[in-house]
Amino acid sequence: MSIRDHKVDFLTTRTNDLHGRKVVNAADAVAPQDYVTLKQSQKLVSSGIVDYIKSFKPIKNLIDLLVTVKDVIVGKQSTSDFKGDHLSVKMFGAKGDGTTDDAAAIQAAVNKIGAVGGTLVFPAGTYFLNGTRINVPYSNIVFDGMGCATIHQTAPTGYMYCFLVAYDGAAFVRSHDVRFTGLTFTGEADGSGTRSSYAIAVFAPSSYSKGVGGAYNISIDHCNASGFSIGFYATGVTGFYYGPGNFTTGMKYIIALAAGGHGLVVDSSFGVWITGNRFTAQPGTGTAGDRHAIYVEPSSTTQIPPEDIHIINNDVDWRTPAYTTGYEDGIQCLSGQGVVISHNRVRGGRQGGIQ
Numbered sequence: 001m002s003i004r005d006h007k008v009d010f011l012t013t014r015t016n017d018l019h020g021r022k023v024v025n026a027a028d029a030v031a032p033q034d035y036v037t038l039k040q041s042q043k044l045v046s047s048g049i050v051d052y053i054k055s056f057k058p059i060k061n062l063i064d065l066l067v068t069v070k071d072v073i074v075g076k077q078s079t080s081d082f083k084g085d086h087l088s089v090k091m092f093g094a095k096g097d098g099t100t101d102d103a104a105a106i107q108a109a110v111n112k113i114g115a116v117g118g119t120l121v122f123p124a125g126t127y128f129l130n131g132t133r134i135n136v137p138y139s140n141i142v143f144d145g146m147g148c149a150t151i152h153q154t155a156p157t158g159y160m161y162c163f164l165v166a167y168d169g170a171a172f173v174r175s176h177d178v179r180f181t182g183l184t185f186t187g188e189a190d191g192s193g194t195r196s197s198y199a200i201a202v203f204a205p206s207s208y209s210k211g212v213g214g215a216y217n218i219s220i221d222h223c224n225a226s227g228f229s230i231g232f233y234a235t236g237v238t239g240f241y242y243g244p245g246n247f248t249t250g251m252k253y254i255i256a257l258a259a260g261g262h263g264l265v266v267d268s269s270f271g272v273w274i275t276g277n278r279f280t281a282q283p284g285t286g287t288a289g290d291r292h293a294i295y296v297e298p299s300s301t302t303q304i305p306p307e308d309i310h311i312i313n314n315d316v317d318w319r320t321p322a323y324t325t326g327y328e329d330g331i332q333c334l335s336g337q338g339v340v341i342s343h344n345r346v347r348g349g350r351q352g353g354i355q
Helices: 003-013 038-054 057-074 103-114
Strands: 086-088 097-101 118-121 125-129 134-136 141-153 160-165 176-186 197-202 216-221 224-226 230-235 238-242 247-249 262-267 270-275 278-280 292-297 307-312 315-318 329-333 337-342 345-348
Touching (some): 086 103, 103 125, 103 141, 141 160, 141 197, 160 176, 224 230, 247 262, 262 270, 292 307, 292 315, 307 329, 315 329, 329 337, 329 345
Parallel strands (some): 086 118, 097 125, 118 141, 134 160, 141 176, 160 197, 176 224, 197 230, 216 238, 224 247, 230 262, 247 278, 262 292, 278 315, 307 337
16 A cells, blocks of 8 residues: 555545535544544544554664664663664763763773674763773774764873774784774873873784784774874784874874874784875974874884885875974885875975875
8 A cells, every 4th residue: 555545545534624624434424523623634644644654664664773873872772772783882881071980881882792793882972091991802893983072091101092902901802894983082191101002003913914813904084183102003904994084183202212103103004095184293392292193114023014005195284293303204104015105295294294
């Protein structure tokens, strides 16, 4: 039965004239309950059509999905409702109020969704990680901040991460198909200490090669980072996609290590696309500031160089980095095979911007 047929059947059951006069169902005996006004009949027709439309399975599924997403965003679902689609960190007690330590709640949410895969939603707010990292030893997960969630790491000097992918707290796990989108990461690194801090890092096994051993298909897009020694870091990844829409600024060079101050570091990774991002050096002077926007290198002398690297259509403003070593460049590629650097806008840099 079509919508039109349904409407006709409904109208012939209870009808009225164009002037709103009371009429009756011609098939029935006249009875008081059979009399309807124009407004009443219009309401009945409208409700009947709505019910009929909602009976279509695709539309019903869409309505159910919208209700579910609303509940996820505001954190009203319970963990027992979760069926592997979307999960909110607030379902596990994360506050996002800028003062509460939300690390345990976020880790619990990651563990839950990691068992089946799906999207972990961070509703608007600022989520504190007071010296605790979030381990992500899972695959097929999207971390979605919807452009309005901030993750803040308060520990400035330890080996500290907001998220460490492919690590279970004790050893490497070969994670794949993990995406971070719409999140802002802030830290409190100041260049002191002897260890690095990161917004997101991908852990690697002791040995790996292209397509073998390391994590694969890792994506970061529409994320921001500031206040770490390294914003984003990938080692041994096959299929690493950085961009579009990421922004980094205010990374801190670690004096005692003679290292850090990078927006993005790619170590011995393969099939890397760095496209459509912005990198800006914070103005200032001193010894702890931005060093390189993009830094590509072998992770050690025993690992093969990065391979199949594409650095395309990025905006790098490196006109005002704080002095650290005298080698502050927008893009530095120490070693690599099949490297393409094209259509980038690079301004500034002490060694010419690209090295």
